Amino acid sequence: MASSTAAAAAVTSLLPPPVGAERPVPQGRLLFRASRARSSPLRLNPVRHHGLSPAPRAAKAVEAAKADPLNVMIAGAPASGKGTQCELIKAKYGLVHISAGDLLRAEIATGTDNGKQAKEFMEKGQLVPDEIVVNMVKGRLLQPDAQEKGWLLDGYPRSYSQAMALETLGIRPDIFILLDVPDELLVERVVGRRLDPETGKIYHLKYSPPENEEIASRLTQRFDDTEEKVHGSHIIS
Numbered sequence: 511m512a513s514s515t516a517a518a519a520a521v522t523s524l525l526p527p528p529v530g531a532e533r534p535v536p537q538g539r540l541l542f543r544a545s546r547a548r549s550s551p552l553r554l555n556p557v558r559h560h561g562l563s564p565a566p567r568a569a570k571a572v573e574a575a576k577a578d579p580l581n582v583m584i585a586g587a588p589a590s591g592k593g594t595q596c597e598l599i600k601a602k603y604g605l606v607h608i609s610a611g612d613l614l615r616a617e618i619a620t621g622t623d624n625g626k627q628a629k630e631f632m633e634k635g636q637l638v639p640d641e642i643v644v645n646m647v648k649g650r651l652l653q654p655d656a657q658e659k660g661w662l663l664d665g666y667p668r669s670y671s672q673a674m675a676l677e678t679l680g681i682r683p684d685i686f687i688l689l690d691v692p693d694e695l696l697v698e699r700v701v702g703r704r705l706d707p708e709t710g711k712i713y714h715l716k717y718s719p720p721e722n723e724e725i726a727s728r729l730t731q732r733f734d735d736t737e738e739k740v741h742g743s744h745i746i747s
């Protein structure tokens with residue numbers, strides 16, 4: 511799909527280069543740069559200097575050499591291309607991809623109390639209450655893999671209160687990416703999207719049509735791939 515490849519390249523080219531290369535200030539419509547919270551309690555091994563005296567030269571050298579892992583938040587409506595962008599960003603920067611929806615589904619699968627409560631809201635298509643989501647996301651961000659490699663947080667925050675909950679913990683992304691796709695295009699993408707139940711491959715009737723008649727005849731549509739989903743969704747998902 512030429513347009514999605516171009517969009518994919520557009521987003522990763524707006525991100526800073528991987529650690530080790532020089533990081534220019536990114537610019538562009540799809541991307542907003544947030545300031546880094548230097549005192550983030552999420553950094554388990556920060557380089558800190560105590561007292562008023564200047565840091566020793568050796569400590570400064572260590573600090574200069576140690577690049578902080580990149581922390582990214584990404585948001586976009588259904589069919590905005592978030593899944594594609596997440597894969598590309600993950601592959602390019604080696605970040606740990608943390609999806610709020612996946613975390614909730616894992617809670618349900620393991621049958622935790624949080625999972626049982628979350629399920630009721632998810633089945634009704636409602637947001638799961640902050641008491642469950644905030645701690646769950648915070649806990650995952652604190653895991654050593656995300657701390658060491660950096661994180662790509664997807665599907666959080668979905669409300670002002672969720673954003674503020676992380677803000678009060680001192681957790682901010684280096685970059686917030688909003689995939690801002692016009693409604694007409696989202697509808698076109700969602701309505702034309704098809705799934706091959708045998709291979710799991712996703713097609714689009716117009717942009718990525720099936721290779722042959724046999725595949726075309728078995729394609730199905732996801733039950734929630736409807737125009738209403740686009741209109742009913744929050745821009746931040």
Ligand SMILES: Nc1ncnc2c1ncn2[C@@H]1O[C@H](COP(=O)(O)OP(=O)(O)O)[C@@H](O)[C@H]1O
Binds near residue numbers: 614633638668
């Ligand atoms: N940040 C969040 N806050 C509250 N509920 C969430 C959040 N992220 C996901 N959920 C719940 O999980 C469901 C599935 O989310 P997700 O996997 O992102 O899929 P979708 O993009 O189809 O909503 C949502 O409909 C919502 O009920």
